[in-house]
Amino acid sequence: MKLEGKININDIGKFIITERTLPKQPNEYLEVSFPAKLTCDTEAVFDNINFPFAISSVKSHKIKSLQILGKSDEKEVHEIVLENENQFKFLPGDTIGILPENDEEEVEFILKRLDLLEKADIPCKIQLKNVSAKSVKIPVHIPKQTTCRVILTNLINYKCVPKKSLICSLLNYCENETERLFLETLSSKEGNELYNDLILKKSVNVFDILKAFESLHPPLSLLIEHLPRLLPRPYSISNSFLNNPKEMKIIFSSFIDNRGITTKYLKKIYNVNSTKIVNLYFRQPSKFRFVEEYYSKDILMISVGCAVSPFLGFLEEKSYLMEQGLEMGRWFLYCGFRCKSTAIYRSRIVNYEKNGVLEKYYECLSKEESTESEYVQDAIKKSQVEFSSLALSNNSILFICADGNLISKDIRACIQKCVFPDIDESDSKDIILDWIKSGKYIEEIWI
Structure with a gap:
């Protein structure tokens, strides 16, 4: 058996090391019980979270x-x-x-492995054991009364990479000696490099481990203690x-x-x-939203990939308001996509440009075979004079939406160089930071 193609379970014996310095196992502090006549409303699972x-x-x-x-x-x-x-x-x-929600078949597998299949939908109680530490609490996302199926389906994330503390805690529930010694090796001080190579770098998650190690039968309470919330x-x-x-x-x-x-x-x-x-x-709104005070503003919108999504809402709303007779500012959209097949709603955006909703649309394709590779930064540089004039206007706002901090940082650096070519880099960086504080430069970053 393999860990989703990541580790061959038949080869784990060769990784076991003789010298193993194990950390102190964390104390288990939760227990799951099934009192008679206990009731819970699984439909209202999110009401108090x-x-x-x-x-x-x-x-x-x-x-x-x-x-x-x-x-x-x-x-x-x-x-x-x-x-x-x-x-x-x-x-x-x-x-x-x-x-x-976690996958139904995966949840069924875990319930079976934890010997909870027959009790999966019976109301259960999650409570603290006899512990003295004041810092120990039931996780805030876990109701005191619910069902095992609800916990595994809706509340905990078993697709995360396990910390060494969890691996160490699993030792007590692994019946096969080879599997247990391998887990000991991973959780030991001497096994740090092996943990990094076999677990972290290969993104082996908790479900992978449960699926691969057939003799592993941990209690649900242990998973609740160690696994993060399903956000x-x-x-x-x-x-x-x-x-x-x-x-x-x-x-x-x-x-x-x-x-x-x-x-x-x-x-x-x-x-x-x-x-x-x-x-x-x-969700609570951020500054990144199209409010009435921006109706008369000239707006520069910059996006990469699916981050064009909110700008489609911006454009639809502007189009609607213009049909009602409102006068609006000039809008410019810079979009970066991998290729034409991922340039979503391209025809709609082009129509917005034809109808005057958009003043100018810049489309950049980074992986299109038929054209030279281009990023939004390249389009900003090519339109530097126009872009700089708009950005420096007291009547303009810049909206930047991108996936990942690196992309947004590259875009910001490009804007600094194009708008402030003759200013020291540290000074131009301070100006952009002032723009962010004043609400002239608004970013939405998705990780």
Whole structure:
């Protein structure tokens, strides 16, 4: 058996080292019990849980449609349309948090491995053992009363890379000697390099280990103690409430061969689940939103990949407002994509340019075979005179949306050089920081 093609379980004996200095095992402080007559409402599992940046309670929303907008050799770009029946008001740039669920078959496997299959849906109680340490608490995301299936499906993330403290704690529950000695080696001081090479670098996760080590039967309480919370996934809303208050759209990309937990869940719930219901909440807005005070502003928008998503909402709202007779500022959009097949809603954006919603659209393709490789930084440099004049205007705002800190840093460095070519780098950096503080330069960074 292999750890998802990462480690051959038949070869682990050769990695076992004789000298093993083990850390002190952390004390186990939780227990899961099944008292008679205990009840719990699994439908209300999220009612008493706090979620990051939430400004609303968790509500169920129906998925109206899911489509692939673009595709490359490695990635697919998806759009999901959600019902907004309660017509919760949002602005372009606002975000929602979608609560994912772990894969049903994986959860079933873990329940079986933990000898909990027959008790999976029986109400259980999570409580502290007799511990004296005041710092020890039940994790805030775990209800005191729930079910084992709910915990594994909705509340903990077993697809994370295990820390050495968890591996060390698993030793007590591994019956096979070779498997136990291998885990001892990984958790030992002498096994640091092996842990880095076999676990960290290969992104071996907790589920991989449970699947590979057949004699491993840890209690659920141990997983609750060590595993992180299954966090909501934030997404930018890509449409206008003013134009269509009954819908919300989100756009996201995923690797074809390695989908994340939420992407896998969303695709499966739409294609398999007849109800097509997803749980989500609205997140606290940031400065990155199209508010009324920007109607008359000239706006420079810069995005890379799916980060164009909120700008589609910006443009839809501006188009709607212009149809109502409002006078708006001039807008310029710089978009970077891998290739034409991933340039989502290209025809719509081009139409915005033709209709005067956009003053100018700059499209940059970094991996298109038929054209020279170009990034948004290249387009900014080519239009340096126009870009600099707009950026320096007292009536302008810059919105930058990109995946990853490195890309946003490269874009910021490019803007500094183009707008302030004759100023010392440290001084131009300070000016950009002042712009950020004043709200002239607004970034949305997705990791």
